[in-house]
Amino acid sequence: MKLLFELGTSGRHCDILPPCDVPEMSPECLRKKELRLPHLSETEISRHYTELEKQVYGVNDGFYPLGSCTMKYNPKINEAMAALPGFAKLHPLQPDYTVQGALELLRRTEKYLCEITGMDAMNFQPAAGAHGEFTGLLMIRAFHQKNGEKNRTKIIVPDSAHGTNPASAAMAGYTVVSVPSGEDGCVDLEKLKEAVGEDTAGLMLTNPNTVGLFDKNILEITRIIHDAGGLCYYDGANLNAVMGITRPGDMGFDIIHLNLHKTFSAPHGGGGPGSGPVGCKKDLAEFLPGPVTEEKEDGSSGFAVPESSIGAVRSFYGNFLVIVKAFAYLLTLGADGIPEAARNAVLNANYLKKKLEEFCPMAYPGTCMHEFVMTMKDLKDRTGVAALDIAKGLLDNGIHPPTMYFPLIVREALMVEPTETESRETLDEAAEGFRALYQRALENPDEIHEAPVKTPVRRLDEVRAARKPVLRYFYD
């Protein structure tokens, strides 16, 4: 379809602003080149976005088992609550006494999330998971620095970790030490013991891990790190499997981040905004980014900057409206609903895994948590049909494919996370669809290489895009 710039013509416009009601003035230092933006009537703009929306696949369009992304249903009441003028129209620099409702919302969300994670303090400034990781790592840095242990320069990260873990560590000035996973997909304890030392600043781990398994040695893992003088950082990406069942704080983790846009049902917005609050144990609270909320002497709420704060990682207090959505979700589920969601996320994953493993090899056997990893290695060896082809084939089935080629330690990986908000019928249908596709791949591999054929565009040439990047429209 056409781009905004290829529609309309000079002179078309929308009438938005009334004329200026004071004498018109103009600055001196004017731009030289005329600004070029689209010239469109409202009909054209509105239709353009209607058409664009048709070419997007959202949570409401069907099954979305994108592993590690926790694509659960986004409740409509949450959207309505975040749109309330009492939140959306608040200036972030209003006096505290005019925003007590917003502050209480932050404080209560903080409290609930601390209880769920076993942490003692929380800050909402990070705007996404990776942003939270970076924040947490800076806190580790500040902690060691305060203790005079500047030699702690290394962060240990398992080889199954999300790419954000090593990247965040690097941004925080750390050297990354990768520890291999054992054959069971869990941290290899011996290798871990070899890796730690006086230079260990900390460990980053998600548990359940990225192959969908709960690392049962978790207490030993965190003890090894602590014994070496390091801190343990919990990547909250997979919290959905265990919330209300076990807590990172009780596993020995010192700092965590959460993904409100995954675990707590806030929508993903096609890539953002997210919200990646960071929580920590009491001893580390002084390093949290600022401002954090506080209770004032008169019982009202306000903001303050922690004593040894690492500083701000973003303007103001984080993606507030996303937090409103998570708050509404927490109120809805409550004490019983939170673990119930976790249990059903795990049940749905195991149910679907059971159906799929009848014909498709799994990377790891046994009970999984909220997600599992299939491998198309066998299929590829036999037919040439790769994980990518299967993913594209699923597009023609009208379901969103699993995450491809992650974690890196599994060859031809497809990582499936159904979430708790999917019905049994949806899982059954997806399993049948996948079975049929797998069968077709065995029988007629060439056909799958052609997939997708029912989508608005066919398979796109990513190599070409990267080789000669065209990142904008060029006017004639």
Add this chain to the structure above:
Amino acid sequence: MKLLFELGTSGRHCDILPPCDVPEMSPECLRKKELRLPHLSETEISRHYTELEKQVYGVNDGFYPLGSCTMKYNPKINEAMAALPGFAKLHPLQPDYTVQGALELLRRTEKYLCEITGMDAMNFQPAAGAHGEFTGLLMIRAFHQKNGEKNRTKIIVPDSAHGTNPASAAMAGYTVVSVPSGEDGCVDLEKLKEAVGEDTAGLMLTNPNTVGLFDKNILEITRIIHDAGGLCYYDGANLNAVMGITRPGDMGFDIIHLNLHKTFSAPHGGGGPGSGPVGCKKDLAEFLPGPVTEEKEDGSSGFAVPESSIGAVRSFYGNFLVIVKAFAYLLTLGADGIPEAARNAVLNANYLKKKLEEFCPMAYPGTCMHEFVMTMKDLKDRTGVAALDIAKGLLDNGIHPPTMYFPLIVREALMVEPTETESRETLDEAAEGFRALYQRALENPDEIHEAPVKTPVRRLDEVRAARKPVLRYFYD
């Protein structure tokens, strides 16, 4: 796709209400048969409607030249204004002094519409065009009754009229006299003169008429009726062509209705809600349905029932939120914008007509107003491809077909109304699409009989639906 009743299972539900906070009680006269409604989770309901919406064609999906329906773009600001809690949350029986804003909105809209139509008074109670017609006809009845002329039992309606005109007349207790149109598509004056008499209660007419022509004899037509002692009723369906250019009040009409959901850009909602306010000349205002707005002695606004009111045709004051949308539209366009919209509606129609008449016969030659009628009679005679087939063929082009088989006086009619909110490009593309389809019909008529093939369902069997009506889902 599945029906709501075919989804879910017993026990699934949404949690909406808190438990009852007073002692629970129950009436005596309970229903015997258990109520059966769907058992669904929010995910399922929400996805169901997302899927249903995909199978609807709205104004934002493209060109919608449905003749006589004035499918202009529905501005988003109007929707936002109608959704304001200050309107949506008002109880209709609140004391007047708590709804002064709503009353002023009604009074101002009334004033603006009176100016546009040349009427002196207006009432918003009718919920749709046909409802307005019925209301207007009852006013005619009340008028004659008051004048002791009970013998005026006939309403004259041209044969080109919308079906609602005769049906409304019948509902209002009148006998319908149909007058034929001349070859030029306009009222045959001689036939009209023959038709009028002492039994004439009035005439119903739309001008421009339903073949898209302005009846230049309009003053003579209304004079003939008035001379015979009848009243002239203006069907506002086609006002979009002439607003700000000429006024029904100045053409000699006594009573009118408007379609706010056509001319004044309120959306159609898949068939409603509409709004069909009725306006009239001063002498007839006493017959308007009640309540109407009035200015009170203290300058505030209130409601009153006109002296000789025909009574209420609906509860309360009409489809208020639809009126809010029309009000926002009137404020937006204003004194210059209203005639500009009319002029461009007529321009777009003539521009498109010019392009189409190169290959397709028109029912009437010459300049049209806001719409025009094509005839597929030639095509059908030559190829067997009927207006219906062409309409279904257009579906595969992604545009909404014109109105089919109306007006009845044109054989194999397709009635095209582009409206002023379509761009030249859209008209050009539609003309090219139609040209190609017409050509295909000539070359390969069988193919067109198969159309549509790209829609969610193929051509539907209407005969079967009517012969053995299945009007609801039956539980097993």
Add this chain to the structure above:
Amino acid sequence: MGTYIPNTGNEQREMLEEAGFQSFDDLYTEIPECVRLNRKLDLPEGSPELSVRRQVEALAGRNRIFNYIFRGAGAYNHYIPAVVEEVASKERFVTAYTPYQAEISQGILQSIFEYQTMICELTGMEASNASVYDGASAAAEAAAMCTDRKRKTVLASAAINPGVYQVLKTYCFGSGNRLVPVPEKNGVTDLKKLREMLSAECACFYVEQPNYFGQVEDVETMADIVHEAGAKLVAGGNPIAMALLRTPGECGADVAVGEGQPLGIPLSFGGPYLGFMAATKEMFRRLPGRMVGETSDAGGNRGYVLTLQAREQHIRREKAGSNICSNEALCAVRAAAYMAVMGEEGLRETARQCYSKAHYFQKKLKTAGLSRVYPGDFFHEFVTRSDIPSRMILKKLEDHGILGGLPLDETRILWCVTELNTKEEMDEAVRIVEEVAGS
């Protein structure tokens, strides 16, 4: 000036030329000079969006929103789930026309088919139409369905909503039918009078359940009485109450109608609302307006179309049973979504809460000195009488942000309680009433 015309002045000129015109005036040569306006409209100048928003918001701001509402009388304050609002805002549902082209309108058609099914379940009737304007016009259309040349008298209970009575009367003025009220006794229809008034000219009797005063009527007995006289029973009713009370179908009604506003439609100062209509197998072909039916497409797949159109005005013209054309489709979709979200248990619970809370409030008001006027069971509305002038009580409540019941006269007030009224706010309202009584 605001505009929604895409084409620029230049483009308009080029298009005029291509279409063979010199100017816009040339487009209108058929309009005789003497009927041309030839002056500028006396309207305000057009406004850009921001100005429009400011003006309209200012008007909205001059209306008072009550957070606590104890007023019903035909418009009811119920909770509207977020999903329902979302569904009713979907762009294509909002902006589509009537689904004349079924192949690109399955979404609306199926929604209406689902609506029709749920209305049948709710009313206990066999077929529903796709909606009419509101509850009052539904009643009037239903009465028209029952009349014929021989039976031209319509009886209506004096205990029905007076707004509905007005509309019945207006429609009868059109059709030439006779509308006669059947007296009320103790807040309900006088069955003895009903029996006496029925005659061979009577086409039907219209009653509401619960009636205007909130009272539960004995509709079953009425059906027997009416049918004995060869007339039809048109049963109006509150759709929330139908989740709990004996349905029109069970009572033996021939046509069931009602105001669908309680089913997820906001108060909206009275509209748009939704008139629902359902009928027995014997009567459904006389239902006015659109109906959606199931059929199959050329490939044998299930699909939906507007059906039984031969009844309608665009085909039968003056012989049609009704002139209805545009209806309240989007409100019907909204109502269907509401019923789907609430489900049978949720709708029953809503009804039960309305009933229980109304009874709680009534008892409390009684202790505060507002005694109930009528005996017998009521649903979620009831009438009180008091020596204190109604307007004094209501004014005091308004001062506390509460919209009290509707004053029927200087001593009687019609109260309404729904699931949205909490015990807390009821107690608060009672406290205020006690204050007025005590002062």
Add this chain to the structure above:
Amino acid sequence: MGTYIPNTGNEQREMLEEAGFQSFDDLYTEIPECVRLNRKLDLPEGSPELSVRRQVEALAGRNRIFNYIFRGAGAYNHYIPAVVEEVASKERFVTAYTPYQAEISQGILQSIFEYQTMICELTGMEASNASVYDGASAAAEAAAMCTDRKRKTVLASAAINPGVYQVLKTYCFGSGNRLVPVPEKNGVTDLKKLREMLSAECACFYVEQPNYFGQVEDVETMADIVHEAGAKLVAGGNPIAMALLRTPGECGADVAVGEGQPLGIPLSFGGPYLGFMAATKEMFRRLPGRMVGETSDAGGNRGYVLTLQAREQHIRREKAGSNICSNEALCAVRAAAYMAVMGEEGLRETARQCYSKAHYFQKKLKTAGLSRVYPGDFFHEFVTRSDIPSRMILKKLEDHGILGGLPLDETRILWCVTELNTKEEMDEAVRIVEEVAGS
């Protein structure tokens, strides 16, 4: 308790069985007993939707919304056209994930491609990324782009937004870069000091246009100075101002960044906002985060994909230039829709009105006794000084429903005026200030 789990208890039991488990506990056998919570969470009981709505609305109701806002300082109150709100509410835009599967994500990808194009036009730069978290993190990421082993010092004007400075500092704490402020003089960056402070270790200099005090900086000269020293210029800027003022590109910036909130994003108590980043041809491959590129599909049709992913964390891991993953895609779509609706003339007009009105207000305030602190041109913010304590002035304004400027200290206030401030409300605010001054 509310729930979004479709499967009923029965179904869950059946599914457990089919999957080979006896109970939910069996799913968690891998979790050592000693780390299990084994107690109920100390959270409130779950709530049905109506209760949730009531609780959240009550909190929203405890916040004060000001109708008249003269405060900016990093968050700006602009008009958001209705179409923009509508676009940003579209269900699929809202609920989709990052467009990893391009074939079913063309709508988001194309929107972002359009956004990137418009950001390039606005900034005068050659390539834009798909957004980062906000303006402050954009500045920090930009500084990181410019540093390398040899050049590890980041200079930043002391006249930039202190919130941005804080974030720069935090990011530098991580990277081990040195952040040094370049002093301000008369409300703008001291060019002489800048020249002096530049050294071979300096990676870049960061400045904002307009700066925190609203003052127009001489960015062109800075670019020359900075480039002479072999360093890069990172130009932060207000996107509305860019419609009017010399663009970063024209001034010679290497990277342009800014807070995109003014482009149709509501104030939202500080977030979500939008960080935009654009760079020259030489620098764009170092931009962090997602970028959308044009390509073609198997059928030769144009299409869009996430591209240059080799820069990113999921491929390069610890060697990536940044860790960014989720960005602010929906805010970028919103900003693109905003720019499309406003168009070039509309955006320029917005900027002109901001400028004109701010100057009108400043003059009026001056006559009321609030003199301007700095000389030189300003855009839509300015600082005043007065003997009257800032908090007295602001309190009085608040009493009249006006959010005044941001108090910088007891005597100085940073005011902001946008196209939304009418002459009427400015005159009213001035009148109130005069009152305070006179009392």
